[in-house]
Each structure stands twice: as C-alpha cells, then as structure tokens.
Amino acid sequence: MVRFGKKGKLAPRFVRPFEIIERISPVACRLDLSEELNGVHNTFYVSNLKKCLADLTLQVPLYEIRFDAKLNFIEEPMEILEREFKKLHQSRIAIIKVW
Template sequence: YADPKRRDVEFDTSDSVFLKVTPRCGVTRFGVKGKLAPRYIGPFEIAERIGPVAYRLNLPAQLGHVHNVFHVSILKKYMPDPSHVIQYVHVQIQKDASYEDQLVRLLARELKVFRNKEILLVKVL
C-alpha cells in the first residue's frame, strides 16, 4: 500500500539544505543531551543532483573527510533564519558521520542513594 500523502522531495542546485546528524546513544550533541539536542547541521549548498534521490553538497574543509553525496531522506530544505544555524566548526565528525561532544566544565555533583544502589548525578557545561 502506498502513502497517499507522500510527496517527492526535490532540490535545485544552489539551494541550501540542512544535513541530518546521526544520533548516538548516550552522546551529548552540541552541549545538550537527549531529545532536545539539534539533529541537523548546516546550511550547505547543493552542488549537483547525482540521481533521482542523491545530491552532492558543497561541504567546508572541516568536513572534508565526510563523503559529500547524500540521500534525500537525510536532507532538509533550509528556510532562512539565523537561529537555525548550528556551528559545525566546534564539532569533530568521525568518518561514519557521528560526533562526540567534549566536557567543558563540571558544574555540580550529587550522589543519589536508593535501597540497593547508588547513582552519581553530574551536571556538566
């Protein structure tokens, strides 16, 4: 069965798009852990269309080790708004397009004691 509300996504060359970042379990993204963390970085300009569902992006030198051809399902059209831009300069992206955020400062530490276990709660910046 087909989805009657499905729409084909197409981009033109020189359009700007966001790139979806692969989430990792337990990894802090851009200083925020969990479901409130941003899931897209960019915007990046589309260089060319490779096939019906693949696009080549103009990536900066910092992302040179990442393959620059992406499926349309991990691209999102950029609507110009300065608050949407995530700075990728501070992010170290691995070859599999994942990243890990570094600890800046330890703000608070608390030990929760339950009946049969203890959990250390740490607040980081």
C-alpha cells in the same frame, strides 16, 4: 572514505547541516562540504537527507568540535551547575548537571 560513528552514518545530528549546491536528479543532490570532510563523497540521495531550518546563531564552528581516533565526539563540561545523589538499595548514584 571517512566513516562516522559505528554505522558510518553522515547525518546533520552527527556533523552539521550542509547547503545543497546542485540537484543532479530528482532523487540526488550534491552538498557543499567543508575541507575537513574532503574524504566524504558529496553526492547523496534526497531520501537520506532531512530538511533543516537552521538558526544561524546556534551553529558551532567545526574547529571547535573535537573527535577521537574512532571519530567519536569529545565533549568537555564547562561548569558544574547542580549535583544530587540518588540512593538505590545499597548504592548511591551521583547526578550532575553541567554546562
């Protein structure tokens, strides 16, 4: 069984929304999972799922998403857009806006 994050949750905000391919009962359904997630059980209770009206133009392909050994998301900034410094008592904190 593949674990996601510290609590082992598999939710669209952690992975992505999936298509429902079969309703097993009024409270359970089977999802269409990709090959990368073949170790995850594909039957879920409906109470654990949230309805999602996905915009197809905003989808990110799974091959572009990278995870480390603990399945934490690895994000690399593309470009620094803005930089400013906040001064707190005796220290300076850099605030950087990236894209």
